[in-house]
Amino acid sequence: MTTRIDTRFAELKKEGRAAFVTYVMAGDPDLATSLEVVKALPKAGADVIELGIPFTDPMADGPSIQAAGLRALKAGMTLKKTLDLVRDFRKDDNITPLVLMGYYNPIYIYGVDKFLADAKTAGVDGLIIVDLPPEEDDELCIPALKAGLNFIRLATPTTDDKRLPAVLANTSGFVYYVSIAGITGAAAADANAVGEAVARIKRHTKLPICVGFGIRTPEAARAIAEKANGSVVGTALVDALKNSLDAEGRATGKTVNAVAELTAALAQGVKGAQQAAE
């Protein structure tokens, strides 16, 4: 099975540069605006899109992404509408890899088999589900791989060499290295420590390794892109979107541009990185 994710990383390898991975919350602040935001991301330089599935209780997320999820839910967002958004996005873009990121409960309630079939049809390429460690692989990871979707696992500073093989066993697409022990948007990632961690993981896998949590600026995105196969930025984009909203939390004429402009600046940072020799 080859997904859009595999194809994109193969292309980037040829170009000799790292991926810029963007995260936004589906349905933030409303479905129509969110679709426009997602459409703007590849045009502004995003190589891979992570789309958050809103959830009431996001235990690994900081205040920015918590608030984004609640804005989306308040505007009536659901998992079904998230898949609708992906389907609409795919009408104009059949190349950019798209990964859904979130928590298990909405998928469990939707029904795993139905969700995987609907997600594949809608044009989803991979899943990052924060609260499904390898110990729970039977739940969604194995069925997802069978359905032709990548299951992208998080590796963290607490994942030691002994545990890495278990974490990597059923991972495909890429590995998401969480650069800090913490929640999204909290602390800044230290590029040198990240470099060491990426080198350690590379000893166990040939998959591309993208790094996220704590990357907010073009400079930081570049520093990480020099150590890894991709930089992931989420909270900074979610904050840019939030800062463009009116006092009632509704989208304004500036909303799509606010996200697109920061995306473009961050993409420049990533593209300026000197890739470490493989």
Add this chain to the structure above:
Amino acid sequence: MNVAKPNSYRSGPDDRGHFGIFGGRFVAETLMPLILDLEKAYTEAKADPAFQAEMNGYLTHYVGRPSPLYFAERLTEHLGGAKIYLKREELNHTGSHKVNNVLGQIMLARRMGKKRIIAETGAGQHGVATATLCARFGLECVVYMGAVDVERQQPNVIRMEMLGATVVPVQSGTRTLKDAMNEALRDWVTNVHNTFYCIGTVAGPHPYPTLVRDFQSIIGNETKAQMQEVEGRLPDSLVACIGGGSNAMGLFHPFLDDPSVEIFGVEAAGHGLTQLHAASIAGGRPGVLHGNRTYLLMDADGQIQDAHSISAGLDYPGIGPEHSWLHEIGRVNYLSATDDEALAAFQLLSRLEGIIPALEPAHAIAKVMELAPKRPRDHLMVVNLSGRGDKDVPQVGDILRGKK
């Protein structure tokens, strides 16, 4: 639901932490290595006689166990049916059953070399117990408490602060127990290297539901021995309130394989089951939250719904996974009591027995008021009086004055 009956109701969970389909380890990768360490540390501690001996010493001399099994003569006369015994967990040091579990977990934390303890709390009873044992053993203590609960359980907030704990009011979500647990998990993910998460109930990722149950099972084990001593036989029924369900599991578990014993768990029905409530089994269905699969209150999209109960300790949209299993397999009957029923029971027990219960076990008393009159006078019914009502006096006082 048709589920095959097991040979024993006490053999769970399996080695992956499952009680039937419930339980499991649904946590972020950052926490997984620590959860595996905890499981290992607990398995070793359980097999270590020195650990048990040390714990027994503190249970006797610090907590004040065994707690009495008290014949509630006037309540029995008033209801005119079953002979009612109260398991007096409210007489423990710190005023509730919570201390049994906290003592065990703090001793585990010490074994694991962790110096910083975090906890979530609803009514504040688990927070007070944690703050107390952290003071006793010189450990740093941070307690997450929903801002709504900080407001309605002020006496416990003051107690925790006096004991040297930092109480963090949680402003996210519904600002109650569920959000306190989210925030505690976020702290844990961030400070995993030096922090032990002392979970207050039989929920969360494996091995928490098991180890909390084991530490609380002293309630049921004592009850069994005490009843044998005074009545020469097993009780006929057990009644306990359920939020997450630790006091109930502690009482029930040692009796699960005694088929003559009827078992009743009482959830909080809030304003009523058709309105805002906290009865996960009566009004919810299986889902995944806070590290385990269990019955949860949620909408059609799998979004967690707001719970409501007059009692902060029961105001949680989930329940421990072993309770979900005991419900599906039919061993325990899960009932529910409304805010108003609990308030009436709170007053009745205060007036008849001179015991002011916490609002949480007042829910259990409320169902005893229904169950006991329908049973014969030789029926022995045990209610877990899991906490005392001092913390609720200001809140209930306001409600009663407002009603008059």
